[in-house]
Structures are given as structure tokens and as C-alpha cells.
Amino acid sequence: MRPVSSTSKIGGCGMSEFRKDPLSDHWVIIAPNRAERPEQFGLGSLERSTGRCPFCRGHEADTPAQTAAYSATGRLIDQGPWQVRVIPNKFPAVENVREQRPEQRDFFRSRHGVGVHEVIIECPDHVTAFSHLSDQQISLVFQAYRDRMAYWRGDPRLAYAQIFKNSGASAGASLEHAHSQLIATPVVPTxxxxxxxxxxxxxxxxxxxxxxxxxxxxxxxxxxxxxxxxxxxxxxxxxxxxxxxxxxxxxxxxxxxxxxxxxxxxxxxxxxxxxxxxxxxxxxxxxxxxxxxxxxxxxxxxxxxxxxxxxxxxxxxxxxxxxxxxxxxxxxxxxxxxxxxxxxxxxxxxxx
Amino acid sequence: MRPVSSTSKIGGCGMSEFRKDPLSDHWVIIAPNRAERPEQFGLGSLERSTGRCPFCRGHEADTPAQTAAYSATGRLIDQGPWQVRVIPNKFPAVENVREQRPEQRDFFRSRHGVGVHEVIIECPDHVTAFSHLSDQQISLVFQAYRDRMAYWRGDPRLAYAQIFKNSGASAGASLEHAHSQLIATPVVPTxxxxxxxxxxxxxxxxxxxxxxxxxxxxxxxxxxxxxxxxxxxxxxxxxxxxxxxxxxxxxxxxxxxxxxxxxxxxxxxxxxxxxxxxxxxxxxxxxxxxxxxxxxxxxxxxxxxxxxxxxxxxxxxxxxxxxxxxxxxxxxxxxxxxxxxxxxxxxxxxxx
CATH class of the missing domain: 3.30.428.10 (HIT-like)
Incomplete structure (x- = not known):
């Protein structure tokens, strides 16, 4: 039996939406498009290096176009050998769109799932353990975190950027090549x-x-x-x-x-x-x-x-x-x- | 390399303790004795039926003495064939003791981890899927939940009883025989x-x-x-x-x-x-x-x-x-x- 997928648009919810839980006061991001990730519901099913890795240098065409890339000296570069590369997440939890639907403040409170979801690729080679990167390489990764956060700070749609890393299938990672993520939202997390x-x-x-x-x-x-x-x-x-x-x-x-x-x-x-x-x-x-x-x-x-x-x-x-x-x-x-x-x-x- | 165990009494913390997170306001139950469970850190390592199951009828001596047992008609029984059986958890998160250490209200707030941790064994045979139990058997399980909660309600040490079931290794279960749990605490959960x-x-x-x-x-x-x-x-x-x-x-x-x-x-x-x-x-x-x-x-x-x-x-x-x-x-x-x-x-x- 194949897992249930999530393409339908029932209730007008094909797009991302923030919903407020009336009892816990937590926000929930309803993100149906994210269910289309290849490893969908991948509890424990980490994608192994047997396949072609979209994050390795030379495979840039397998991912969306980069939003930033760094050389070994920490310079922002457009082309040439990158050491850290930032791309939009192909299966984003939030949508980077300009126009926003108005907030619903009925019994059920919701607002459009506007925001930014980026992936920070931490190294050009297929390294899977963060601790195997050099201190210099990790410094570059943190420089990228800082720069991207400073960049999105200037966007009037956004209130907060969350930087996080999932390493290993048990921690929710779906690809093994060392990477981390940024999700910026118009709401401050609970x-x-x-x-x-x-x-x-x-x-x-x-x-x-x-x-x-x-x-x-x-x-x-x-x-x-x-x-x-x-x-x-x-x-x-x-x-x-x-x-x-x-x-x-x-x-x-x-x-x-x-x-x-x-x-x-x-x-x-x-x-x-x-x-x-x-x-x-x-x-x-x-x-x-x-x-x-x-x-x-x-x-x-x-x-x-x-x-x-x-x-x-x-x-x-x-x-x-x-x-x-x-x-x-x-x-x-x-x-x-x-x-x-x-x-x-x-x-x-x-x-x- | 064997997993790290938790027997030591560093910081006087060999016993259970409730600690208050100053920022999230959540309680954390520090329960070092619970780390001695056989399947310790058992991410995905569900104990299979190849071993002797301590929850099967006939193996009552493998568990602590029961606190309640029900016959097929829902009568409380001391002996004879039980259909639902309630026992103290062998590796409890909280300690069922009478005397309590006084609460610490320093910068770091903590109190003694007093409470009750019981296991509700849902059937006498080695059934692993809850949905394979009969409606009548599940009714008995819910009767046990209700009765145990009513019983602990009378205990002046306790403020709340949480009934929960973990089914499958991914949901935190460590034994496959159908069972659920009750944790009663002097604090109301956040x-x-x-x-x-x-x-x-x-x-x-x-x-x-x-x-x-x-x-x-x-x-x-x-x-x-x-x-x-x-x-x-x-x-x-x-x-x-x-x-x-x-x-x-x-x-x-x-x-x-x-x-x-x-x-x-x-x-x-x-x-x-x-x-x-x-x-x-x-x-x-x-x-x-x-x-x-x-x-x-x-x-x-x-x-x-x-x-x-x-x-x-x-x-x-x-x-x-x-x-x-x-x-x-x-x-x-x-x-x-x-x-x-x-x-x-x-x-x-x-x-x-």
C-alpha cells in the first residue's frame, strides 16, 4: 500500500497556511506541498548516497537557483567553486509570495502561510557528518546563517528567522549531505x-x-x-x-x-x-x-x-x-x- | 560501544525530580532510574516476541505485584483468569513514596519527583495491535483507566493523572504486548x-x-x-x-x-x-x-x-x-x- 499523498485542494488548503490552536496557542503551519518530498513520511528512511546527491558540487542544476554562495575566503560569489551554498527549499513549508490573503479571525484563526524556506548546503563534497567539516568550513556555514538572517531582517513581511539543522533520519533529515535550514515567518514562534x-x-x-x-x-x-x-x-x-x-x-x-x-x-x-x-x-x-x-x-x-x-x-x-x-x-x-x-x-x- | 547508563547520583539526583524550565515554564521530570530499562535508548528497537513476554498471562511473576485486575465481566479480582491487569511500572518516571523533600524555589526551581506510574496490560494473550482486541476487551481497558483515575483522585499527594498509550517503537513503546500507562503527579501538566x-x-x-x-x-x-x-x-x-x-x-x-x-x-x-x-x-x-x-x-x-x-x-x-x-x-x-x-x-x- 502506498502512503497517502496530499495533492488535493480540499477546503482551499492547497497552499500553506498558519493556523492558531485555540487551546495551546501554538501556531501550526499546514504545508500540503511539502508532502510531495521524495522521502515523504520518511520515518527512518534516510536517502542514501547510492542515488545522485543534489547537494554535491557539480549537481547545481538539480536544485532551484541559489540565493547566495560563498568562496573559501567567505566572499559572496556568483560562480566558481563554492564552499557554502544557499538555495530555496524545493518543498517549502511556507510560500515566498508577495501578496497575502487577509487574516481570518473567526472562531478558527488562520493566516496565509507566507514566508521563506531556504537550505544551507554546508560543503561541496558529500560529507555527511558535521563534525568532519573543518573549523574553517563550519565558520563559513555560520557566516551564511548570519548573513541570510541579516538579509531577511530587511523584508517587511517577516518577523523572525529560525535557523535549524536536522542530522540523521531520527532527527527528521531527509537527505544525508550536510545541510541546515532557515524558515522565516511573519509570526514570532510561540x-x-x-x-x-x-x-x-x-x-x-x-x-x-x-x-x-x-x-x-x-x-x-x-x-x-x-x-x-x-x-x-x-x-x-x-x-x-x-x-x-x-x-x-x-x-x-x-x-x-x-x-x-x-x-x-x-x-x-x-x-x-x-x-x-x-x-x-x-x-x-x-x-x-x-x-x-x-x-x-x-x-x-x-x-x-x-x-x-x-x-x-x-x-x-x-x-x-x-x-x-x-x-x-x-x-x-x-x-x-x-x-x-x-x-x-x-x-x-x-x-x- | 555500550550506551551510557545513568546510575550515578551526581548532584543528589539519583531520585526523580521535577524541574521547572525558567523560560518555557514547562516541567521536566528528571528520572535517572528509568534509564535502566532493558531497551534503554531504544529508538526503533522494539523488544520482539522472541523473548519471554512479561505481560502475558502465566508470567505474572515477571512483573511487580498487580494493583488491580479485572475478569471478563469487569469484576475486580485477586486471582483467577484476568482480562486486564494493572501493575506498577518497573522503571517508573516518578516515585511512589510518602515523604517528600521540600520544594526548592531558588533561581533553579525543583521539587521531589513523587507520583505514581502504572502499566495497564490490555489483554492476557500476546496481542500487539490494539485494533485486534474485541470491543468488549477495549471497554474493559477503558473501565480500568476510569477506575484507576478515580482511585488516585483520592490521594492527597496527587493533582493529575495522565493516561496514555505508546504503540510501536516510533511512538516510544518498548514492549509490544498491548499496554498503556498512567502517570499521576502532584503538578498539573503544562x-x-x-x-x-x-x-x-x-x-x-x-x-x-x-x-x-x-x-x-x-x-x-x-x-x-x-x-x-x-x-x-x-x-x-x-x-x-x-x-x-x-x-x-x-x-x-x-x-x-x-x-x-x-x-x-x-x-x-x-x-x-x-x-x-x-x-x-x-x-x-x-x-x-x-x-x-x-x-x-x-x-x-x-x-x-x-x-x-x-x-x-x-x-x-x-x-x-x-x-x-x-x-x-x-x-x-x-x-x-x-x-x-x-x-x-x-x-x-x-x-x-
């Missing part, structure tokens, strides 16, 4: 909205950034510390939702990732690569997601918000309790997770 | 808290239950309707987070599942079995979760809340965008999903 509200509350009560305070505490009593440099701190957060969840925060307060200077991007790339390499080695090469949390476009230099990177390895599955409760069960204490990621062994001395 | 707040708001503004209004609208314009009987209505919600997500609601307003009469439980069982059977048949036998959303123990007969069952088939994976944004991308419109589940074919007439 989770960012929550963080903004709560961090503003904290600032008002305590006169300081809650993230800066977190950094201070994690350094003062380093039981959850994974790595630190002059520029960045990495730790397993106190209320980690997932085993081995790790956050990287810049020590210097900053709310907008797109304002980060080149030098700092390199420092971030080096630290991220190191931590992902350790996860690969110590946790049996798990699938993972990482994502950048940053302040919305419609603001500059917020004193209460602090951009950061969240790394979420997939060593366990999310099940009925989590979907029902909206709360999480984590089988590994963040203190133990940090110990393993920092020292490469469990606290009792056993080698992993 | 998602239920949200639903209570929003449904109370709606009631205050409009003078009626938002769920009753939803039922009215889904019946008036049945584009998302899946099934209806005199007692129950099933539809794919307007802002479904997952492809083919389906909710079952009682037509008659009721806030507490544990107050449901026997006759209604039978009607619910029959409808649930029918819908799950169709999903199995039409969607290539996906993993799924279902769960019961109900009002907390500390209340009776709320006019703004309406208990219901949510069915969440796993036909796609949750990836970086969802974790980062807290919002969802759904590739199948709820209108199309409902059409498929109702008529067994796509809207354009193709057989699935």
Missing part, C-alpha cells in the same frame, strides 16, 4: 514569544538578563558545565528536556544573532564542532538537531534577551506522556550528561 | 494548565464551553468530521499538529473522565477501535499515541473544560523547526486527513 515574555519579567524583577545570570551560576558551580572559552560557555541546562541537551551562549550579552562579528562566529563554530564530535563519539553517533534562538527582527539590542544555540541529540524518543502533558521525561540528569560530555566518561569512572 | 486557562477565558467571554462550540461547528460543516454516534464525535482538529491527528469528544459536556458511566465507556471503546483500525489499514500501520485530556483532581464538574481523547499517529517525524519554534509543520491538511479516515480514500477518488 517558544520565542514565551522566552521574550519570561526574560522581560525577570529583567523587570531583578534588573538583569536571566541568561547572563544562568551563565554566572553555571560557571560558579560548574556541575553542568561542558566547555568554556573567552567568548562562549556551553552547559547542559538545569531543566534539560532531552538527555545530553547542551546550550552554547556567548558570554558577552547580545540579543540578535545577526549582529555577531566574524571573529565570534569562528569561536562558536569551533566550540560547536567539538561538542558534536564528542556526542558522536560518546553517544553512539546519534541523530541530532541544533537551532539558534534569537530575538525577533522587529527589535534591536534587547537587554533582557540573549541569543544562543541549543543542541538536542536524539538518544530517546518522545512519547505519549510528552505530547499529552507538554512536559518532558528526561532519563539522564543534566549533571551526569555534562560530566560525560566534559570528561568523556561517567562520574563513577567507567569509560563509555 | 498543557492541561494552558487548556484550562484558555477554556476559562473563552467561557467568560462567550458564556459557553469552547469544546462544545468546536463540536457544534465541526458537525455544522463536517469537512473535518471522521465519525459520529449519539454519544461521541471524532474529527481532525482545525489546527492539527500532526498528520491525521484525530480527537474524540463526548457530545454531552463533562470535564472529568473519571466520572464517565460504563455505557459511555463502551461507546468510546467502539469508536476508538474503529478509528485506529482505519489508520492501521489506510496509513500503513503507523506507530501512534493516544491520550486522555481531563480536568485536574482538585476540581469537580467544570463548565468550561471538556474531557477528550487525542489520537496522534506517527506518520512523520518531529524535527528541529518544531523543537526550536514550539510550533508545528503539518504536511496533511486536517480536511484531507478527515476525508481519508472517513471514506477510506483521498478526495480525488484514488484508492489509498
Amino acid at each position: 517558544q520565542i514569544e514565551n522566552e521574550l515574555v519570561r526574560s522581560a519579567d525577570y529583567f523587570q524583577q531583578h534588573g538583569r538578563c536571566v541568561f547572563c545570570e544562568m551563565i554566572r551560576r553555571e560557571l560558579a558551580d560548574p556541575i553542568r558545565l561542558v566547555e568554556q572559552t573567552e567568548q562562549f560557555v556551553a552547559f547542559c541546562p538545569f531543566a534539560s528536556q532531552f538527555p545530553y541537551e547542551t546550550w552554547i551562549l556567548p558570554r558577552q550579552h547580545g540579543s540578535h544573532f545577526e549582529f555577531t562579528e566574524d571573529g565570534r562566529l569562528v569561536g562558536l563554530a569551533v566550540m560547536l564542532r567539538k561538542i558534536l564530535g564528542r556526542m558522536e563519539h560518546l553517544l553512539n553517533d546519534p541523530g541530532f538537531n541544533y537551532l539558534i534562538h534569537t530575538a525577533p527582527f522587529g527589535s534591536t539590542h534587547l537587554s533582557h534577551y540573549h541569543w544562543h544555540v541549543e543542541i538536542l541529540p536524539r538518544v530517546s524518543n518522545t512519547a505519549g506522556f510528552e505530547w499529552g502533558a507538554g512536559d518532558y521525561i528526561n532519563m539522564v540528569t543534566p549533571e551526569q550528561a555534562a560530566h560525560v560530555l566534559r570528561f568523556g566518561r561517567e562520574p563513577d569512572g567507567r569509560q563509555t | 498543557q492541561i494548565e494552558n487548556e484550562l486557562v484558555r477554556s476559562a477565558d473563552y467561557f467568560q467571554q462567550h458564556g459557553r464551553c469552547v469544546f462544545c462550540e468546536m463540536i457544534r461547528r465541526e458537525l455544522a460543516d463536517p469537512i473535518r468530521l471522521v465519525e459520529q454516534t449519539e454519544q461521541f464525535v471524532a474529527f481532525c482538529p482545525f489546527a492539527s499538529q500532526f498528520p491525521y491527528e484525530t480527537w474524540i469528544l463526548p457530545r454531552q459536556h463533562g470535564s472529568h473522565f473519571e466520572f464517565t458511566e460504563d455505557g459511555r465507556l463502551v461507546g468510546l471503546a467502539v469508536m476508538l477501535r474503529k478509528i485506529l483500525g482505519r489508520m492501521e489499514h489506510l496509513l500503513n500501520d503507523p506507530g501512534f499515541n493516544y491520550l486522555i485530556h481531563t480536568a485536574p483532581f482538585g476540581s469537580t464538574h467544570l463548565s468550561h473544560y471538556h474531557w477528550h481523547v487525542e489520537i496522534l499517529p506517527r506518520v512523520s517525524n518531529t524535527a528541529g523547526f518544531e523543537w526550536g519554534a514550539g510550533d508545528y509543520i503539518n504536511m496533511v491538511t486536517p480536511e484531507q486527513a478527515a476525508h481519508v479516515l472517513r471514506f477510506g480514500r483521498e478526495p480525488d477518488g484514488r484508492q489509498t
Whole structure:
């Protein structure tokens, strides 16, 4: 039996649409066109390198035309050998169109699924493990993230850009060539909205950034510390939702990732690569997601918000309790997770 | 390389603990003992029937002592042939202990992971597909849900009981013999808290239950309707987070599942079995979760809340965008999903 496809236009929903859940207040992007991806419903069915890879250099004609490409020195180029390439997603979750249908504010609230969905191809060769890229190559990837975010910031249709990477089939990847994605939307994501509200509350009560305070505490009593440099701190957060969840925060307060200077991007790339390499080695090469949390476009230099990177390895599955409760069960204490990621062994001395 | 285990007591966290995420406001249950489950980190590694199944009748000694068991006529029995059996989870996420450590309300907020974690074994024989159980057997399962919830309602330590089923490895199941679970906690889950707040708001503004209004609208314009009987209505919600997500609601307003009469439980069982059977048949036998959303123990007969069952088939994976944004991308419109589940074919007439 073939899987059910989604081409029909029932209810006028052949196009993307944002729908607001009246009870959870979450947005849902209804994206029927995305179901046409070749690996449709590809739980565990990662497309293997046996086929022709559309992301390899030389196969540029297999993808939509690029929106940006970088040379090895970080220059934007139109042609010639690229090191990082940005393209529109062929099966986008949102539609990059100018005109927008008006918002529906009936009992059921919805608005047109306008937005931008790009793919950042992280290297020209068929490398599949992010940690196998060089520090320099990863720095280029982060430069691309920053530049694309800065670019879309100028688009009046958009309120936020979410950068994320799905690595491995268990983490939702459908192609194995190292890549990440950007989805920019006219709505600020629910989770960012929550963080903004709560961090503003904290600032008002305590006169300081809650993230800066977190950094201070994690350094003062380093039981959850994974790595630190002059520029960045990495730790397993106190209320980690997932085993081995790790956050990287810049020590210097900053709310907008797109304002980060080149030098700092390199420092971030080096630290991220190191931590992902350790996860690969110590946790049996798990699938993972990482994502950048940053302040919305419609603001500059917020004193209460602090951009950061969240790394979420997939060593366990999310099940009925989590979907029902909206709360999480984590089988590994963040203190133990940090110990393993920092020292490469469990606290009792056993080698992993 | 063996997976990392979690026996150590670093940070005094060998016991279960509820931790509050300061930014998302979600609770996280840190449950290190649960990592000792045999199928630890078992992404996709469902324990097959090749081994001895601890849930089959005759193997009662392989599990902790039962807390309840039912005969074929629905009588509670101490011995003799059971049809449904309830046992404490051998690897509980929360600890059923009397004394509680005091709550920590420092920068990092936490409280002792007190609670109850039970397994409901749904049949005596090694049946793995819920839809292969008889309507009568499923009615017994729902009777057990209701009775266990009514029982724990009387426990002053507890505020809420979450009933859920994980079916298939992709949905987080670790054993294949048909079973479901109950986790009762001293905290009300974040998602239920949200639903209570929003449904109370709606009631205050409009003078009626938002769920009753939803039922009215889904019946008036049945584009998302899946099934209806005199007692129950099933539809794919307007802002479904997952492809083919389906909710079952009682037509008659009721806030507490544990107050449901026997006759209604039978009607619910029959409808649930029918819908799950169709999903199995039409969607290539996906993993799924279902769960019961109900009002907390500390209340009776709320006019703004309406208990219901949510069915969440796993036909796609949750990836970086969802974790980062807290919002969802759904590739199948709820209108199309409902059409498929109702008529067994796509809207354009193709057989699935």
C-alpha cells in the first residue's frame, strides 16, 4: 500500500497556511506541498548516497537557483567553486509570495502561510557528518546563517528567522549531505514569544538578563558545565528536556544573532564542532538537531534577551506522556550528561 | 560501544525530580532510574516476541505485584483468569513514596519527583495491535483507566493523572504486548494548565464551553468530521499538529473522565477501535499515541473544560523547526486527513 499523498485542494488548503490552536496557542503551519518530498513520511528512511546527491558540487542544476554562495575566503560569489551554498527549499513549508490573503479571525484563526524556506548546503563534497567539516568550513556555514538572517531582517513581511539543522533520519533529515535550514515567518514562534515574555519579567524583577545570570551560576558551580572559552560557555541546562541537551551562549550579552562579528562566529563554530564530535563519539553517533534562538527582527539590542544555540541529540524518543502533558521525561540528569560530555566518561569512572 | 547508563547520583539526583524550565515554564521530570530499562535508548528497537513476554498471562511473576485486575465481566479480582491487569511500572518516571523533600524555589526551581506510574496490560494473550482486541476487551481497558483515575483522585499527594498509550517503537513503546500507562503527579501538566486557562477565558467571554462550540461547528460543516454516534464525535482538529491527528469528544459536556458511566465507556471503546483500525489499514500501520485530556483532581464538574481523547499517529517525524519554534509543520491538511479516515480514500477518488 502506498502512503497517502496530499495533492488535493480540499477546503482551499492547497497552499500553506498558519493556523492558531485555540487551546495551546501554538501556531501550526499546514504545508500540503511539502508532502510531495521524495522521502515523504520518511520515518527512518534516510536517502542514501547510492542515488545522485543534489547537494554535491557539480549537481547545481538539480536544485532551484541559489540565493547566495560563498568562496573559501567567505566572499559572496556568483560562480566558481563554492564552499557554502544557499538555495530555496524545493518543498517549502511556507510560500515566498508577495501578496497575502487577509487574516481570518473567526472562531478558527488562520493566516496565509507566507514566508521563506531556504537550505544551507554546508560543503561541496558529500560529507555527511558535521563534525568532519573543518573549523574553517563550519565558520563559513555560520557566516551564511548570519548573513541570510541579516538579509531577511530587511523584508517587511517577516518577523523572525529560525535557523535549524536536522542530522540523521531520527532527527527528521531527509537527505544525508550536510545541510541546515532557515524558515522565516511573519509570526514570532510561540517558544520565542514565551522566552521574550519570561526574560522581560525577570529583567523587570531583578534588573538583569536571566541568561547572563544562568551563565554566572553555571560557571560558579560548574556541575553542568561542558566547555568554556573567552567568548562562549556551553552547559547542559538545569531543566534539560532531552538527555545530553547542551546550550552554547556567548558570554558577552547580545540579543540578535545577526549582529555577531566574524571573529565570534569562528569561536562558536569551533566550540560547536567539538561538542558534536564528542556526542558522536560518546553517544553512539546519534541523530541530532541544533537551532539558534534569537530575538525577533522587529527589535534591536534587547537587554533582557540573549541569543544562543541549543543542541538536542536524539538518544530517546518522545512519547505519549510528552505530547499529552507538554512536559518532558528526561532519563539522564543534566549533571551526569555534562560530566560525560566534559570528561568523556561517567562520574563513577567507567569509560563509555 | 555500550550506551551510557545513568546510575550515578551526581548532584543528589539519583531520585526523580521535577524541574521547572525558567523560560518555557514547562516541567521536566528528571528520572535517572528509568534509564535502566532493558531497551534503554531504544529508538526503533522494539523488544520482539522472541523473548519471554512479561505481560502475558502465566508470567505474572515477571512483573511487580498487580494493583488491580479485572475478569471478563469487569469484576475486580485477586486471582483467577484476568482480562486486564494493572501493575506498577518497573522503571517508573516518578516515585511512589510518602515523604517528600521540600520544594526548592531558588533561581533553579525543583521539587521531589513523587507520583505514581502504572502499566495497564490490555489483554492476557500476546496481542500487539490494539485494533485486534474485541470491543468488549477495549471497554474493559477503558473501565480500568476510569477506575484507576478515580482511585488516585483520592490521594492527597496527587493533582493529575495522565493516561496514555505508546504503540510501536516510533511512538516510544518498548514492549509490544498491548499496554498503556498512567502517570499521576502532584503538578498539573503544562498543557492541561494552558487548556484550562484558555477554556476559562473563552467561557467568560462567550458564556459557553469552547469544546462544545468546536463540536457544534465541526458537525455544522463536517469537512473535518471522521465519525459520529449519539454519544461521541471524532474529527481532525482545525489546527492539527500532526498528520491525521484525530480527537474524540463526548457530545454531552463533562470535564472529568473519571466520572464517565460504563455505557459511555463502551461507546468510546467502539469508536476508538474503529478509528485506529482505519489508520492501521489506510496509513500503513503507523506507530501512534493516544491520550486522555481531563480536568485536574482538585476540581469537580467544570463548565468550561471538556474531557477528550487525542489520537496522534506517527506518520512523520518531529524535527528541529518544531523543537526550536514550539510550533508545528503539518504536511496533511486536517480536511484531507478527515476525508481519508472517513471514506477510506483521498478526495480525488484514488484508492489509498
